[in-house]
Amino acid sequence: MSYLSNVVRRAASRQMPASGRNVRLRCFSSELGQTTEKSVPYHKTLKEERSQDKGPTRPLPKSANVVVVGGGSLGCQTIYHLAKMGVSNVVLLERDRLTSGTTWHTAGLLWQLRPSDVEVELLAHTRNVVSKDLEEETGLHTGWIQNGGLFIASNKQRLDEYKRLMSLGKVYGIESYVLSPAETKELYPHMNVDDLYGTLYVPKDGTMDPAGTCTTLSRAATTRGASVIENCPVTGIQVTADDLGMQRVAAVETNYGTIQTPCVVNCAGVWARALGQMAGVNVPLVAMQHAYVVTERIEGIQNMPNVRDHDASVYLRLQGDALSVGGYESNPIFWEEVSEKFAFGLFDLDWDVFMQHIEGAINRVPVLEKTGIKSTVCGPESFTPDHKPLMGEAPEVRGFFLGCGFNSAGMMLGGGCGKELAHWIIHGRPEKDMYGYDIRRFHRSLTANNRWIRERSHESYAKNYSVVFPYDEPLAGRNMRRDPLHEELLQQGCVYQERHGWERPGWFNPRGAAPIKNECLTCRNALAVFDMSYFGKFYLVGPEARKAADWLFTADVSKSPGLTIYTCMLNKHGGVESDLTVSQISPGTQVSSLTPAFEGDGYYLAVGGAVAQHNWSHITTVLQDMRLQCKLVDCSEELGMISIQGPASRMVLQEVLDADLSNEAFPFSSHKLVKAAGCMVRAMRLSFVGEMGWELHVPKQDCVRVYQAVMKAGAGHGITNAGYRAIDSLSIEKGYRHWHADLRPDDTPLEAGLAFTCKLKSSIPFLGRKALEIQKATGVLRRLVCFTIDETVPMFGLEAIWRNGKVVGHIRRADFGFAINKTIAYGYIWNPDGGPVSLEFVKSGEYMLERMGATYPATAHTKSPFDPENKRVKGIY
Ligand SMILES: Cc1cc2nc3c(=O)[nH]c(=O)nc-3n(C[C@H](O)[C@H](O)[C@H](O)COP(=O)(O)OP(=O)(O)OC[C@H]3O[C@@H](n4cnc5c(N)ncnc54)[C@H](O)[C@@H]3O)c2cc1C
Incomplete structure (x- = not known):
């Protein structure tokens, strides 16, 4: 008999013969010698007739x-x-x-709560299928066991994370309880609770067979x-x-x-x-080895919930009257050459790698120290970046x-x-x-990059049980795509975020606290420069480009050349696949990345850089399905994009651009080819932060020159560099939507308050139109609402929304707005009594937002709480 404690001791004193990284395939053997073929779960049913x-x-x-x-x-x-x-x-x-x-050989654990509303719904469906639907349909039991789940917190941050899950669970009717160490001990007598901060108990979690x-x-x-x-x-x-x-x-x-x-x-x-x-x-x-060990019988363990001790990176799964112990290591073993012949197979367990879980497991359930290991189960599993x-x-x-x-x-x-x-x-x-x-x-350049896939997958595996902190950024696989201003901004203290392989500015101040407030308020009171070069920039051109644009975009983007139109692209259910700006352009006489040559019509599309591949694929799929004679050209790497925003932007840019920037000559939502510091650029009067401002779309070789000219001209006006953390805050304050946060493929523009982007008054057909017309006739059953919280309390999304004492939704995105000095949160609400959600319904409720189990009074707004009349973008200060 080998006890778990011996494993720890032998490994610690290096007596444990490690199988090393030259992994041998084998069926049902164990390095410890205790594992027998018989003891490996499920082999009898599955091995026969193989x-x-x-x-x-x-x-x-x-x-x-x-x-x-x-x-x-x-x-x-x-x-x-x-x-x-x-x-x-x-x-x-x-x-x-x-x-x-x-x-x-899976452990088959099912936990219902995860920090994502979509994942909570996916898990709920699996649970329904295995615990109910299949049995009803076939009369067969799937082997589902509902023994509950227990998440362990050893510190306050971890328990806060669990409380956040608990609040989200209320939106979906998932029962969960935060337990004190004493309550946890009562539930799980074998557990050591001395170092516990608290736990989250979810009684209807369980195990799949x-x-x-x-x-x-x-x-x-x-x-x-x-x-x-x-x-x-x-x-x-x-x-x-x-x-x-x-x-x-x-x-x-x-x-x-x-x-x-x-x-x-x-x-x-x-x-x-x-x-x-x-x-x-x-x-x-990538394929990696992933393992658990199965213990001998433990008296008194029967019916205990499964345990996830995230801080120890270990899980304990109930297996009859024993436990399976597994976890995620910082140094996982890759399966380099995936064998075609491998079936019902396992690897030898590398105890040097696995040992870290044993220590964590013994600490949590001390009886394990005297418990034998019946078998080891180390198999292949796939992991992604x-x-x-x-x-x-x-x-x-x-x-x-x-x-x-x-x-x-x-x-x-x-x-x-x-x-x-x-x-x-x-x-x-x-x-x-x-x-x-x-x-x-993923951008197509990344899915073919083995080094990126491997390094990023390794990091993701090792961080699987880490607390999900907002704004966390990966360390591995960085600097895959860098824009023309990268080095310039690095020298000015830029701290980068990674999106879609691109490095984009997060904020500026590598050695101190992130100065988001300063960047935001400077933008509101003077001006700020945002490098948005990572944006996807496409040309849609050709004889049938107009037909394509009519069908793809919810807004009429062809009604007036010279305008830049904010629009959505929908799927056939009316869900928003993208929001973007589209500018109709004329064919270039001198062909360049700013002025492509083409026959027929042409449009210049600017889309969020993180979702460029998604947009690209959506458009190409539609063009193929419609068999339209036009093409999509990607010039994302050829053009940079510098956005200058704030009340002083006109004064400063007037020194750099050779165009008249007055409201009359260059109104909001228009674009022109102009010269900036002697370089040809496409200037667009647009804003994603709610200020007067211009985006300059600049050929990559001229980006530094144009940027330096802007900074020089702005020096006397208090110009600052600013990053995407500031954009997040400024844009939520102004009520601009973020795709994949407050605007998703399962939300329609009518639900999201973007009806103004839809040409429903025209007779032009467009993708998703029919679904919108039906929804317009019946009324929306959910609606995006802006909330402000009077108390100064940070929120990050997933908080539950209470209206008149009933849960009516959850927050999708939240941030702090520095100009209004309040936390701002957006979420969709429904009517708990059924029926449409009108603006009257929104206005008539009393709201509370539940964050980590505590509720805070909130005010609902039907218009943006900052500059609701849109004066600033029009230059009216
Ligand atoms: C130790 C361990 C513990 C785990 N614990 C949990 C857990 O607690 N909860 C959980 O949810 N998940 C768990 N997982 C993960 C889970 O088991 C896997 O994610 C899941 O089983 C993967 O299923 P799959 O269908 O994608 O792959 P597989 O089960 O590998 O199925 C792929 C199938 O494709 C077949 N195939 C391959 N090539 C071909 C071909 N050319 N032609 C025909 N067939 C082919 C293979 O033979 C194989 O049967 C665990 C995994 C491991 C390794």
């Missing part, structure tokens, strides 16, 4: 509407949901037997007509170019036949990269969908993600806001 040589378990069809590749958690959930949503002729191909990759879940999913799917074919490895994906040159999926090849199909779903786990390569698609994930899954249609190949990269959460997220993936395949877009999981969140 043979890839037997050939497919069913004959292959000649064609299929959808082929899902991989029979793990994700593949099974996806085929189940596709079948349930009525898709016929769906086939799942599994190389070996169901669950044989990672899924068979991988074999039971996947078998039942497969049974339910096949009952609805889907086919599950095991022992059938996919060996190739046929891709053809259509007459517009777009790559599309055509067929799936196996050694047993070819299936013609327009749609392939890559649910191949750690093998997803190899499967992607078959289709010419980059899948940015931001620790979020990879989903959606690949930008490279139409019809090739991803459902992989699950970062050790593929069981609990499987149901929610399977449903969204099915929706995505059927309707072209998911139902929820899945941008955080969408493959299009």
